[in-house]
Amino acid sequence: MPKYIDRYAKYALGILSMLAILAVTSSNRVFAAGQDITISPTSVNQVINPGATASGSFQVFDQGSSGYKYIVYAAPYSVMGENYNPDFTAIPGSTNVTNWIKFSSTGGNIKPGQTQTVNYSISIPKSTLPGGYYAVAFAETQFPKTAQGVTLNVRVGQIFYIQVAGPAVQRGTILTWQSSLFQEPPLTSTLRLQNSGSVHYISTIKVVVSDILGSPRYTLNADKVVLPQTIRRISIPWSSTPNIGLFKVNGTVTYLNQTHKLPTKYVLVMSHTIRIYLLGVVILIVLLVVLRIIIRRLRSRGHATKYRTK
Numbered sequence: 001m002p003k004y005i006d007r008y009a010k011y012a013l014g015i016l017s018m019l020a021i022l023a024v025t026s027s028n029r030v031f032a033a034g035q036d037i038t039i040s041p042t043s044v045n046q047v048i049n050p051g052a053t054a055s056g057s058f059q060v061f062d063q064g065s066s067g068y069k070y071i072v073y074a075a076p077y078s079v080m081g082e083n084y085n086p087d088f089t090a091i092p093g094s095t096n097v098t099n100w101i102k103f104s105s106t107g108g109n110i111k112p113g114q115t116q117t118v119n120y121s122i123s124i125p126k127s128t129l130p131g132g133y134y135a136v137a138f139a140e141t142q143f144p145k146t147a148q149g150v151t152l153n154v155r156v157g158q159i160f161y162i163q164v165a166g167p168a169v170q171r172g173t174i175l176t177w178q179s180s181l182f183q184e185p186p187l188t189s190t191l192r193l194q195n196s197g198s199v200h201y202i203s204t205i206k207v208v209v210s211d212i213l214g215s216p217r218y219t220l221n222a223d224k225v226v227l228p229q230t231i232r233r234i235s236i237p238w239s240s241t242p243n244i245g246l247f248k249v250n251g252t253v254t255y256l257n258q259t260h261k262l263p264t265k266y267v268l269v270m271s272h273t274i275r276i277y278l279l280g281v282v283i284l285i286v287l288l289v290v291l292r293i294i295i296r297r298l299r300s301r302g303h304a305t306k307y308r309t310k
Helices: 003-021 272-309
Strands: 029-032 035-040 043-048 053-062 068-076 078-080 085-087 101-103 107-110 115-123 131-142 155-164 172-178 187-195 201-211 216-226 230-238 244-255 258-270
Touching: 035 131, 035 155, 043 053, 053 068, 068 101, 101 131, 115 131, 172 258, 187 201, 187 216, 187 244, 187 258, 201 230, 216 230, 216 244, 258 272
Parallel strands: 043 155
Antiparallel strands: 029 035, 035 053, 053 115, 068 107, 068 131, 078 085, 101 115, 131 155, 172 187, 187 230, 201 216, 201 244, 244 258
16 A cells, blocks of 8 residues: 555544544533543533622542543533534634633543542623623543554533623524424424523423323423524423324423413324334225125125026
């Protein structure tokens, strides 16, 4: 193999390995290849006056089988699309919130079972306009390169939802509430919330799935943050949905100090297997009806021929 092809193959292998192994997630725990790094809490809400400083802390845990070195740093936080895919790159022209955040430690060495606390401060410049600003604090493992030249690192993050105090626009809307009439398991409902204001809000969602007699079968209670100038699509699946059944779905959404009732949706659930079985039964019934009609007609013709012979 030519050397330049071999070199490009190594580069491609390195990139693919990094994409497969590097975990960037808002959950509080990541495990890979004996590494088990955890951060708690995974998010924090801060309301801070312009020119003021707020402080706090988070914990980094090693629940794996080996110790490691880790680093701590801040990155911008935003989302892409209605599914809220996280983005940790700076938006051109926006405020670089990471400049406001200072850590008591930039990392260290941690042993299995050990917990380390990282303190932080958030200093808001006096000229900052009221509204929402967002960043994330990452704790990232630092391992030496493998024989293939790939670094196997993972990271976890704590999201900072920062509200700079002052008159900010707070405006939210329920765009759509859907739960299709005919579904296969799992029964899934979808809620889309819009934030057209300048600061985030927390929506408290309660969805109840009941049988046709009104007995609750599944209840979801969840809090979801909706960032300004975004639409958030929230999928609500019932993982234990039976293969067949008739259900009704309703609930409430509370945000910006108002509670909104979700209209009742009726849903007929049938699994693919049940649909095939019912289709087979219908086809069999139709065939039996057609066969019966044919037999009747043949018998009628037989009687008519008999009478004409007489």
